[in-house]
Structures are given as structure tokens and as C-alpha cells.
Amino acid sequence: MEIIYLDCEFCIKKFTKGIPELIDIGEQDLEQNILDILPEEDCAVWTENIKKAKHGERVFRRVKNKGRYLMVEILPNKNNGTISEYIVLVQKIHG
Numbered sequence: 001m002e003i004i005y006l007d008c009e010f011c012i013k014k015f016t017k018g019i020p021e022l023i024d025i026g027e028q029d030l031e032q033n034i035l036d037i038l039p040e041e042d043c044a045v046w047t048e049n050i051k052k053a054k055h056g057e058r059v060f061r062r063v064k065n066k067g068r069y070l071m072v073e074i075l076p077n078k079n080n081g082t083i084s085e086y087i088v089l090v091q092k093i094h095g
Contacts, residue, residue, distance in 0.1 A: 004088040010034050010050055013085070022090055023065055049074055053086055062093065069093050 002018040004025065010033050012025065020026050029037045038046055049059045049072070059074040073089040 002090045006034060006086040006088060008083055008085060010086065019090065022070060022092060056083065
């Protein structure tokens with residue numbers, strides 16, 4: 001399982017070392033909004049997921065990226081009732 005940490009505006013704060021193998025994200029993308037750096041064909045799915053997460057919903061879905069299937073879970077992290085960051089769990093799956 002790999003992790004991407006996003007701030008409340010969905011900018012990438014940090015990620016675990018296995019993320020670049022699964023998603024096109026690298027050190028050069030730190031502080032960038034995740035939607036600005038993902039390939040266009042992936043943005044529609046991510047945009048839908050992010051809208052749900054903005055409303056405090058936990059998002060859990062299978063996505064295809066780089067020719068492989070991934071299970072992606074977006075967890076809003078609240079501090080005093082306000083979303084302060086998002087934790088994105090990414091796991092490679094088969095099929």
C-alpha cells in the first residue's frame with residue numbers, strides 16, 4: 001500500500017516512495033494540485049472522487065492507471081470538524 005498526502009486544496013504534500021511506480025507523480029509535483037499533474041484521461045475520475053471527498057465522504061474505488069488496476073481510497077482527515085488534509089491510499093490489484 002502506498003500513500004499520497006494532500007492538503008485541503010488537494011496539493012501534494014508528500015508521498016511514499018512506491019507512488020511514482022503506480023501513478024505519474026514525482027518530486028517535481030510537490031505543492032502542485034493533483035488534478036493539474038495527472039494525465040487528462042485520468043482527471044475525470046479523480047475530479048469525481050475529489051468532489052465526494054470535499055463533502056467529507058470516504059471514497060473507495062478501482063481505477064486503471066498505467067495499464068494496471070489500482071484500488072484508491074481517499075480519506076478526508078478532519079481537525080476540529082474541518083477537513084485539514086486528505087490521505088490517499090493506493091494499492092495495486094489484479095483484474
